[in-house]
Amino acid sequence: xxxxxxxxxxxxxxxxxxxxxxxxxxxxxxxxxxxxxxxxxxxxxxxxxxxxxxxxxxxxxxxxxxxxxxxxxxxxxxxxxxxxxxxxxxxxxxxxxxxxxxxxxxxxxxxxxxxxxxxxxxxxxxxxxxxxxxxxxxxxxxxxxxxxxxxxxxxxxxxxxxxxxxxxxxxxxxxxxxxxxxxxxxxxxxxxxxxxxxxxxxxxxxxxxxxxxxxxxxxxxxxxxxxxxxxxxxxxxxxxxxxxxxxxxxxxxxxxxxxxxxxxxxxxxxxxxxxxxxxxxxxxxxxxxxxxxxxxxxxxxxxxxxxxxxxxxxxxxxxxxxxxxxxxxxxxxxxxxxxxxxxxxxxxxxxxxxxxxxxxxxxxxxxxxxxxxxxxxxxxxxxxxxxxxxxxxxxxxxxxxxxxxxxxxxxxxxxxxx
Amino acid sequence: xxxxxxxxxxxxxxxxxxxxxxxxxxxxxxxxxxxxxxxxxxxxxxxxxxxxxxxxxxxxxxxxxxxxxxxxxxxxxxxxxxxxxxxxxxxxxxxxxxxxxxxxxxxxxxxxxxxxxxxxxxxxxxxxxxxxxxxxxxxxxxxxxxxxxxxxxxxxxxxxxxxxxxxxxxxxxxxxxxxxxxxxxxxxxxxxxxxxxxxxxxxxxxxxxxxxxxxxxxxxxxxxxxxxxxxxxxxxxxxxxxxxxxxxxxxxxxxxxxxxxxxxxxxxxxxxxxxxxxxxxxxxxxxxxxxxxxxxxxxxxxxxxxxxxxxxxxxxxxxxxxxxxxxxxxxxxxxxxxxxxxxxxxxxxxxxxxxx
Numbered sequence: 001x002x003x004x005x006x007x008x009x010x011x012x013x014x015x016x017x018x019x020x021x022x023x024x025x026x027x028x029x030x031x032x033x034x035x036x037x038x039x040x041x042x043x044x045x046x047x048x049x050x051x052x053x054x055x056x057x058x059x060x061x062x063x064x065x066x067x068x069x070x071x072x073x074x075x076x077x078x079x080x081x082x083x084x085x086x087x088x089x090x091x092x093x094x095x096x097x098x099x100x101x102x103x104x105x106x107x108x109x110x111x112x113x114x115x116x117x118x119x120x121x122x123x124x125x126x127x128x129x130x131x132x133x134x135x136x137x138x139x140x141x142x143x144x145x146x147x148x149x150x151x152x153x154x155x156x157x158x159x160x161x162x163x164x165x166x167x168x169x170x171x172x173x174x175x176x177x178x179x180x181x182x183x184x185x186x187x188x189x190x191x192x193x194x195x196x197x198x199x200x201x202x203x204x205x206x207x208x209x210x211x212x213x214x215x216x217x218x219x220x221x222x223x224x225x226x227x228x229x230x231x232x233x234x235x236x237x238x239x240x241x242x243x244x245x246x247x248x249x250x251x252x253x254x255x256x257x258x259x260x261x262x263x264x265x266x267x268x269x270x271x272x273x274x275x276x277x278x279x280x281x282x283x284x285x286x287x288x289x290x291x292x293x294x295x296x297x298x299x300x301x302x303x304x305x306x307x308x309x310x311x312x313x314x315x316x317x318x319x320x321x322x323x324x325x326x327x328x329x330x331x332x333x334x335x336x337x338x339x340x341x342x343x344x345x346x347x348x349x350x351x352x353x354x355x356x357x358x359x360x361x362x363x364x365x366x367x368x369x370x371x372x373x374x375x376x377x378x379x380x381x382x383x384x385x386x387x388x389x390x391x392x393x394x395x396x397x398x399x400x401x402x403x404x405x406x407x408x409x410x411x412x413x414x415x416x417x418x
Numbered sequence: 419x420x421x422x423x424x425x426x427x428x429x430x431x432x433x434x435x436x437x438x439x440x441x442x443x444x445x446x447x448x449x450x451x452x453x454x455x456x457x458x459x460x461x462x463x464x465x466x467x468x469x470x471x472x473x474x475x476x477x478x479x480x481x482x483x484x485x486x487x488x489x490x491x492x493x494x495x496x497x498x499x500x501x502x503x504x505x506x507x508x509x510x511x512x513x514x515x516x517x518x519x520x521x522x523x524x525x526x527x528x529x530x531x532x533x534x535x536x537x538x539x540x541x542x543x544x545x546x547x548x549x550x551x552x553x554x555x556x557x558x559x560x561x562x563x564x565x566x567x568x569x570x571x572x573x574x575x576x577x578x579x580x581x582x583x584x585x586x587x588x589x590x591x592x593x594x595x596x597x598x599x600x601x602x603x604x605x606x607x608x609x610x611x612x613x614x615x616x617x618x619x620x621x622x623x624x625x626x627x628x629x630x631x632x633x634x635x636x637x638x639x640x641x642x643x644x645x646x647x648x649x650x651x652x653x654x655x656x657x658x659x660x661x662x663x664x665x666x667x668x669x670x671x672x673x674x675x676x677x678x679x680x681x682x683x684x685x686x687x688x689x690x691x692x693x694x695x696x697x698x699x700x701x702x703x704x705x706x707x708x709x710x711x712x713x714x715x716x717x718x719x720x721x722x723x724x725x726x727x728x729x730x731x732x733x734x735x736x737x738x739x740x741x742x743x744x745x746x747x748x749x750x751x752x753x754x755x756x757x758x759x760x761x762x763x764x765x766x767x768x769x770x771x772x773x774x
Contacts, residue, residue: 103510104507104508104509104510105509105510106508107505107507107508107509107510108508108509108510110508111505111508111509114758114759114762115762118759118760118762118763118764119759119760119763120759121758121759122755122758122759125508187766190767190770190771191763191766191767191770192770193766193769193770193773196770196773197773200773258642258644259578259644260642260643260644283628283629361631365628365629366583366627366629366772366773367772367773369769369772369773374769377765377769379480380476380477380480381477381584381765382761382762382765383479383480383483383505384762
């Protein structure tokens with residue numbers, strides 16, 4: 001007797017509906033797959049997503065003032081923007097100064113205000129030291145300690161710092177600040193630096209991408225068309241520098257290009273250059289471009305090679321046999337097939353170049369510096385981590401926009417990394 | 419029962435490991451850390467049995483700040499620059515140091531009077547005085563530069579110049595070269611015109627400057643002939659000249675002095691031993707001993723007389739000290755307060771000036 005199908009449809013041997021059994025089996029497989037990727041997921045979360053999240057938070061969140069000056073924060077909350085600081089404001093200030101003296105946090109508060117109004121850090125540390133002796137009326141007492149306490153700009157800056165969430169680091173990263181009336185204005189001409197460096201970073205990165213493409217394309221083509229035993233050998237020449245330490249490669253460019261270096265010595269020895277007119281090829285933009293092009297070249301060659309290798313040479317031969325000139329065959333048949341490789345290589349080189357730090361620091365001199373060098377400066381020297389975070393976040397945003405543009409224009413599905 | 423036994427043994431072991439006597443000192447690496455290992459670390463272990471472990475950092479102030487803020491302090495003593503010591507102290511990231519624990523000089527002078535002015539503050543005790551000074555390669559310079567103005571004189575002394583890529587020290591030197599006496603430099607720099615004047619002076623040599631960042635670069639640039647003169651840390655130049663035989667000389671005129679100080683990060687794991695280490699390392703003999711290994715000056719006046727010869731046994735160290743009478747004729751002491759206030763503003767202007 002044939003098995004009767006269950007009213008709901010097919011069943012398995014043990015009588016469960018087939019649909020349900022299948023769903024269970026698939027869920028099990030999914031769970032197993034999830035457990036397998038869990039370590040990687042956790043790693044990415046801890047080493048990538050969390051730090052970037054923290055960085056983004058730090059760029060808008062700085063509680064140095066709001067946590068340590070409670071009375072003044074309260075006063076700012078009760079009195080709207082534009083109200084002049086009265087005696088109650090000075091009283092709040094005096095009580096906070098006493099507090100930061102007790103908690104030893106005058107430096108933290110002063111540093112925070114000093115980011116936006118230079119010359120005020122010592123105002124806080126000095127006044128906190130004298131805070132114990134402050135007596136009402138506080139306005140006069142504080143103005144006697146230092147006349148700067150009457151500066152409306154200082155009060156404007158303290159007001160903006162009294163909220164832990166602030167846009168002022170993004171303003172600073174775009175060469176802007178708020179004036180005494182709270183309007184956004186550009187900083188003085190001689191202090192404008194970040195926008196210029198952002199532009200330079202994008203421009204140099206684009207230039208380096210183009211040079212790596214021009215140099216890498218023929219090499220990748222040669223590698224892809226030579227018989228395997230020759231091309232493998234040539235591949236080693238591409239990979240060997242790739243495996244060498246970044247610092248070694250950068251410093252060897254210093255040895256080659258410096259004004260008493262190998263290249264200049266050769267030019268002088270052969271009489272092309274006069275000994276007094278050696279060319280300055282390093283510690284400027286040229287140095288940055290040359291060294292970074294060399295270092296990033298493998299990132300262009302490898303994706304190009306992996307795309308070119310499987311291109312069937314018979315397509316081009318067919319085009320030639322149908323009367324196309326070699327240029328037309330290249331342009332209309334070969335080149336379009338390499339687009340995924342060009343896209344991948346260009347995107348890879350460009351994104352790496354935008355964040356490059358150590359090479360421009362060593363060979364860039366003053367004109368070859370990139371925005372990453374200023375981020376490092378604020379991380380390590382000025383210790384203004386919020387500004388460093390804002391600069392880094394802007395850089396990240398810029399790269400994401402470019403990625404989006406690339407997706408719209410070329411299509412990210414066309415990307416082939418190897 | 420057995421489980422409890424295992425657990426208590428493990429706990430006891432853990433407790434023992436945590437209280438094992440050790441001091442972790444974070445310093446700057448290279449010849450400088452070596453001098454501290456030899457002059458402070460080894461004798462301290464020999465005397466007290468407390469192990470001293472040295473770790474290196476590019477600038478110990480940065481990891482200290484990060485460690486204390488993250489609540490995970492692994493360092494007991496750090497060697498930091500003056501400005502960082504004051505800044506970290508103001509931000510409440512350091513333990514206070516009681517100056518009364520520092521031993522007096524051999525002649526009985528209390529420590530607070532024996533140390534140079536400014537060498538002791540609420541959270542820090544200085545061990546050395548170092549200097550940013552101009553050094554030159556005698557084989558490449560025609561003649562002998564004698565004043566800081568010669569550094570800016572491209573006609574008299576042609577050739578490239580090396581300068582540290584930072585507003586600090588650079589602006590001061592420019593003003594001294596422009597004729598401002600050392601004692602007036604920071605007064606002039608308080609005014610906007612003074613800052614303009616410093617940048618104007620720098621403009622005169624801007625195209626001939628090679629900028630350096632790491633302390634190891636200037637000796638290399640001078641040795642390669644890439645520059646003929648460069649500002650440098652005096653200890654590095656001494657090392658290159660005496661230990662490696664390079665033809666380098668230091669021009670002391672217009673040098674800028676700075677302290678390096680020992681600090682204890684807040685909640686350091688071995689705070690008490692750290693204090694013992696600092697008291698021991700900054701006594702008169704130990705500071706004089708360190709000068710045997712590197713040419714940085716001791717922060718105690720009483721140590722000066724005890725400075726002997728370099729480890730090679732033939733070079734007299736006293737004239738190589740930035741604190742020698744010859745070197746102190748026209749010397750500037752770095753003004754911390756000024757830079758704490760104006761660092762951000764002036765470095766932004768400096769960076770903008772650089773890239774224009």
